[in-house]
Amino acid sequence: MLSSMTTSFVARLRANDQAAWFELWETFGPVVRAQIMKWGNGRIGAETVRDLSQETMAALSNSIERYDPSRGARFSTWLLAIARHVLGDEMDRRMAAKRGGGKRGTSLEEAWMTTSGGVGVDEAYEAAVFRAKIEAAIRQVEKACEFTDFEIFRMRVLDGQSGKDVAAAVGVSEPTVSRRLAKVREMLRSRVAQTVATFSFTEEELAEGERNGLVQSPNKADDALFDEAVGEIFHRQMELRATGERGERF
């Protein structure tokens, strides 16, 4: 059963809400681009992959009408199917444009709706999709909280600086750093839960956060693990983005 956030987001996509499609592309674009590069196996240039824009994604919004959650597809699989369709469609359009004809209609394969998916997914891809969700949550937190608070979180968790250094840099006391960090952490926990719920179709996907150390009902010891997990996930995602932007495959 899909969560209300998922159904709401899917409804926006179905309504061809450009902002929703942009959000989807902003969040998962790097992962999808990397996967397309991988599929392309050198035949598709970085420029081509980069050109696959959110407008192209939005043009595919009709395909989402055929989504059937009861068939058990994962969100990541669904995304991949769209990516593959985008690629094929883009290639067809380019060839058609080259030929001078119009856009040739393509049909989305529906094998992805099943549990097996019908599309080749691997662990690296699944992990990248999960990391993209966490990155989206971090971005939301950046929007929601004060700049200084987020900077404290960034320096302390993402950059790994000590509480003392952070306090000196920002000009506050260490307890203040801890307090503000706790505030951002809580917000992040909440956003992670929301983001994962929004971009998950299956129970297994929903439980990915817990499996990766992002415990939702923590004790004091779990905070450190949470920070560590967030830091690691974030940096790995940054690596993926950097790799993708360099036009390499992951």
Add this chain to the structure above:
Amino acid sequence: MQVAFGFIAVVFGLLVAAMLLAVVLVPLFRGIGWLVRHLFAFVGGEIKDTLRVVGAVITALVFSLLVVGNILIFRWSASSHFGRAFSAEISAGASSIYRIFVGHPARLLGLKSLVDGIENRVPQAVAAAPTRDKPSRRTGQFEHYKIVGSLPGGGSGSKLYVAEPDDIKLASFARNGHGDIGQVVVKSFSLKDGSSLPQIVRESRSLDAAKNLGLVLDHELTPERFYYVMEYMPGESLGVETQRMHAASPAEGLSDASLRRGLGYVEGLLATLRRYHDGGLWHKDVKPDNIIIHDGDAHLVDFGLITPLRSAMTLTTHGTEYFRDPEMVRMALKGVKVHEVDGARFDVYAAGAVLYSTIENSFPAHGGLSRISKRCPDTLRWIVRRAMTDYDKRYPTAAAMLADVQYVRSAQDPFNVKPAELPSVAGGIAEPNEPVVEVRDEDLAFMPPVQPTNPTKAVPTPGGGPRRAAATMAASVAAARAKPKLKVTGWWSGKYKLEDDEKLAGKGSRAVAMGLAPKPFVRVGKFGTSVAESLREADAMLDDAFGEIDDAINGGAKADREFFRAAHRAGGVGAAGVRRPAAEQLESARARAAARRSSAQERMNRHRHNRSGRKYASGVNFGVAASLFIFLAFGVGVAGLLVIGSIGSLKQNNTVTVQANGDTYADGVVARASAAAEAAGDGVSALVNAESPEPIAAPTLRGRVLVVDDLSRPLDARVSAWLRGGVALMEQAGLEVFSTLSDTQTDAADVNELVARVKVARAQQPLDSGKAREAISNWLHAEDSADVLVWIDPAPAGEGQPAVYVFGSPEALEGAPEGFLPMIERLFSPQG
């Protein structure tokens, strides 16, 4: 003890084996694996590119056919399109050929670095190369400018020329406050040169805004093209300069000197942005490539996307990825209007991205979350993040960010500065003294031009040039916004008059009622000048405000303007200080308005006329020309083959027919037969019986020949072959032969019947006797079944050669060539 030694030896042996494995075998296998991969990559690449070449050739041929086909049905644009596709295929094929013969072999030999230059740097340099140094004939020349060079075109479909203005233009610039102009850049858009109408409209829309900041010196819009002129700033872009600085610095990051230099450029950028924002403008395309470093100063160029901050237009997603705030894209997708957001903050985001790229020598791929891995002060990291953070939390103005950057740059040791010390954090942000002037689209047209100043030199000088300019602008805008006081004189008729100028009452109310009240024209003039001067200035401003674009689009606007001007003068003081009667002034104004309207209409008509048929450049391109060439070459080839074929078929009458006897031909027989056929001319076959070494030239004939032989059966194989050869040659010469020796004869009973009848007619007389000859001739004359009779008579007593007798009816031989019967006789006469 021995066991212990044995154990130690075994362990030692295992260790040695493990070390051997680790040190020698593993690298060896790795090397082998690398070599195999390398070879496979080479072979795979060669195969792949070979197939690509083949595919490209096939596709190119298909495109060439499409080009020709579309030309034939008069679809020029389509043929041009397919021509371009053809060019692309040829280009792809050429690249593949290069890889097959150079790229892959070089990589196989480990010479990747050798071909890197050709494969990467050359295409980059070619792409960045300036366009042609002179405008094309289609674009035409630019009056009062001498073109001296060109610059690489941008993404807006424009052509950029470096030019030197003549004395007239220089004087014009000087009058407008641009006294030190050397060379200028002419940015030209022409539909004929590939610019699109939306691009031209967008650029022209930003023109007025840029002009008011003194960024644009001159402009012109004609039916042929649109261009504007800016001051030329020679130098490299900040992107190139950044690469240079990083190349000269350690790998960890910029050296202290380079860092300060880079911060100086960013300061210059921020100062320029502050000036833009103070002037009510938003650059919208801030990126390293648009920042030119000249004499150590940063100059922001490219005004293609400049937008008034108070514009009523909807936000667009234009800009450059990584330097454009994703939030702006979200807002644009939601249909947010420009005046509903603070566009200056988007420029601040871009400035943060520029600072990031200067420090990191890369673009910020992750927006506000981008990591800075190079060596730099923590405060700069903070500044970058503050600039690129969420829309609501970033620096509110470029000035605030500038203060922070200046603080870091001016510090003794930037690495010792803490973020907490920054002016923006410590609450010491220096906000502008003067209020920021908000400029609306409609206000911009009425603004006087601001004296241009060097943006980087004008930075932190409160009350300096830019400030004064901004203040002047503020006063102008405030004056423009001042509303006249109206006094209604007739509620029913809607008439009213201005309280401070009752002369405009009545007919003059039309001007007010149309929303273009004379208010700005009265109040915009500089304070302390005479009224007449104010009027002249107001007139000049009007001319500036309503440019040629408006003229082309709305011919009546200028006429109305004249009317309003006249109305204003009617209510004020004449240029010479002499008042004229209002009616007379109105009359004159109407006449001028009518003349202007007529003139504008003429221009409109001319514009429409000139524009027709030129909307899209569908001329012959390389692909079209190449396709046509290939098609013509193919056509000529086919035609040539057909001609050669027809000549061959004409000459086919001179056929050489060789009748084999056994499996071998006599040496030279065929050659001699060919020569004989050639010599015989058209319509003649050269018949060669292998038994007869000399070829026999035989005309192509129509007739029926009966062959009778009295040879005893079974025939000798050699004799049989000879006779059958003779029959076959006659058949090939076009004769219809009745003979039991014929291979093609199907009805043997008919032949036997004929033979029997002729034998009865002969009546056992010797064939060489006159009676026999007469009897057979009579029989041929009476018989319709045959025209010629060949009778082969065995030698007496079986000795010697058989005799061949040929009989023909006179009718049958009519028209036959001379010597036909002897020829037949020779055909059956064995030689040697």
